[in-house]
Amino acid sequence: MQALTVFKDHVFCLDTREKHPLIEGLQLSKFADIVLRWDKYRAYLLRTHRMALHKTSDYDGSPFEDFYQIRYEVDDCYTISDDPYISITFESTFDSDFDYTAMASRSTTTAYKRGKSLPPQETKFKVYRAILRRREGDADIWFQHEIARLQRILDDLDAATISLNVWAASDIHMRVLCPAAGCSSRKSPTILLPSQLLVHANSKLSLDAFKDKLTCKSCGARGGIISAA
Known part of the structure; x- marks a missing residue:
């Protein structure tokens, strides 16, 4: 596999268009954990590891969507980096099981005319999928090691800043x-x-x-x- 999408209960291989069982170490909860802990260490990870977490949002339709992309070998969060590629999508939810809340405002802009943003409301978001791509090698194996490495980095930072x-x-x-x-x-x-x-x-x-x-x-x-x- 060189490209795969991780969902809650399965993995979809983009190369073969086939569904597979979940891969150990690539559960959505791990991707959500990395995103939620990243912000506290954003400046440090950029300075020392040249990694950035870039966020975009789509609040035009329903559900609302937040997209987070981990970018490698960059000196700011705006430089485009797509190999390896990790993109994590969170969707708005009314369920009691959610990952974070954020103030989100629905936009009425369309492809044909500029609209306006409605008043922002506190909105729950839950991780929905993670898209993984790598040009060389087996992406599933590489990303298993990479997600474990990112979690170790964050664990070490948590421990080093605890007091x-x-x-x-x-x-x-x-x-x-x-x-x-x-x-x-x-x-x-x-x-x-x-x-x-x-x-x-x-x-x-x-x-x-x-x-x-x-x-x-x-x-x-x-x-x-x-x-x-």
Whole structure:
């Protein structure tokens, strides 16, 4: 297989147009887990691994759809990269089983005229499928190893940023974003080095207490949105 689509209960081979049983390690829950954890480490993964998660949405029809593509060997999230190709689709749902919620606004734009967006509403989304392609080799085998590798990277990052002490002892920078949506400083987030974090860690501050103490120099907002950088 060089191209396959993973669904909840089967895999569809795009080369032979045949259905196959689920492949160990390629369950939709694993793809959803990677997407949901990626944002916290977005800047770090781009800087150190040259990987980006690019998101687009289609809210014209029903259900609403969010598309996430993992891009390799890139220096920003806008550069196109299609080999290997991982695209994960989430669909809106009314079911109690969902992966995340987001504010989504239906668009009335058509191919023939520009419409308008309706007021946004909190919407539940559930992973629907994952499309996998690779030009060389067996895609199913390669992606089994790749999804496991991505999860290990995220697991290691979770462990390295679990507390201020642990974070300060790592080689991972901290990205601090002002919590005020309209603040001009959000265009240039503050980057703190582990050596800077160590000063606060030595003061016995917890990670939550450290976040609460952060104050934006531009607008004075308290608190901060932190992530790895």
